[in-house]
Amino acid sequence: DAGVIQSPRHEVTEMGQEVTLRCKPISGHNSLFWYRQTMMRGLELLIYFNNNVPIDDSGMPEDRFSAKMPNASFSTLKIQPSEPRDSAVYFCASSLGLAPYEQYFGPGTRLTVT
Amino acid sequence: QQPVQSPQAVILREGEDAVINCSSSKALYSVHWYRQKHGEAPVFLMILLKGGEQKGHDKISASFNEKKQQSSLYLTASQLSYSGTYFCGTGTNAGKSTFGDGTTLTVKP
Numbered sequence: 001d002a003g004v005i006q007s008p009r010h011e012v013t014e015m016g017q018e019v020t021l022r023c024k025p026i027s028g029h030n031s032l033f034w035y036r037q038t039m040m041r042g043l044e045l046l047i048y049f050n051n052n053v054p055i056d057d058s059g060m061p062e063d064r065f066s067a068k069m070p071n072a073s074f075s076t077l078k079i080q081p082s083e084p085r086d087s088a089v090y091f092c093a094s095s096l097g098l099a100p101y102e103q104y105f106g107p108g109t110r111l112t113v114t
Numbered sequence: 115q116q117p118v119q120s121p122q123a124v125i126l127r128e129g130e131d132a133v134i135n136c137s138s139s140k141a142l143y144s145v146h147w148y149r150q151k152h153g154e155a156p157v158f159l160m161i162l163l164k165g166g167e168q169k170g171h172d173k174i175s176a177s178f179n180e181k182k183q184q185s186s187l188y189l190t191a192s193q194l195s196y197s198g199t200y201f202c203g204t205g206t207n208a209g210k211s212t213f214g215d216g217t218t219l220t221v222k223p
Contacts, residue, residue, distance in 0.1 A: 031209060033211065042213060042214075043156070043201060043213040043216075044213075045210065045211050045212065045213075048209060048210070048211075050209065055208065055209060055210075056208070056209075056210055091155060091156070097209075098208060099143060099144055099205040099206060099207055099208070099209045099210075100143075100146075100161055100163050100205060102146065102158040102161055103146075103158060105148075105155035105156050106155060107154070107155055108155055
């Protein structure tokens with residue numbers, strides 16, 4: 001079975017540009033999580049969804065960040081406009097449900113904003 | 115609230131044992147452990163829910179103390195493949211996860 005799929009795997013963009021990261025969760029999983037990982041801040045939960053509904057977006061750093069889950073098999077994380085401090089690895093993870101289910105992480109998108 | 119992991123880094127020889135701790139100032143709903151190798155995504159190891167619970171597979175096990183404020187990950191007879199960064203994550207019953215800063219484990223031949 002395919003795991004969590006993320007695209008693109010690498011993204012290099014200039015400051016001010018819009019960036020869209022995509023995630024396809026594992027089929028049958030109804031919870032989806034977006035994380036950001038940096039050396040300075042570690043692994044941070046940005047937002048998570050259950051049954052396509054955002055449950056908690058308190059980790060979203062600024063209004064420049066937005067996330068959607070239009071259906072059970074697709075989610076996007078958008079940054080508009082992007083800034084150099086947004087450079088990080090962004091992971092999407094999915095699980096069978098909210099706690100206490102284990103999360104399966106995608107390979108991540110390495111974002112570099114110059 | 116972010117859990118506190120200790121130590122920050124461990125260097126071992128193959129066959130040696132290691133313990134990684136994860137603690138919180140208040141009782142946790144659940145604790146989960148992940149391992150991340152360089153350049154890869156975190157991979158789930160195990161989850162603990164009950165105070166006093168112990169779990170394990172192969173030579174990696176974990177415990178959750180009675181007060182549910184501390185968990186420890188035990189790596190026995192370490193292998194080269196155990197190298198990586200280990201994260202503990204604390205979960206709420208609403209599904210929210212907060213991860214510690216990680217413990218980097220290096221196993222040398």
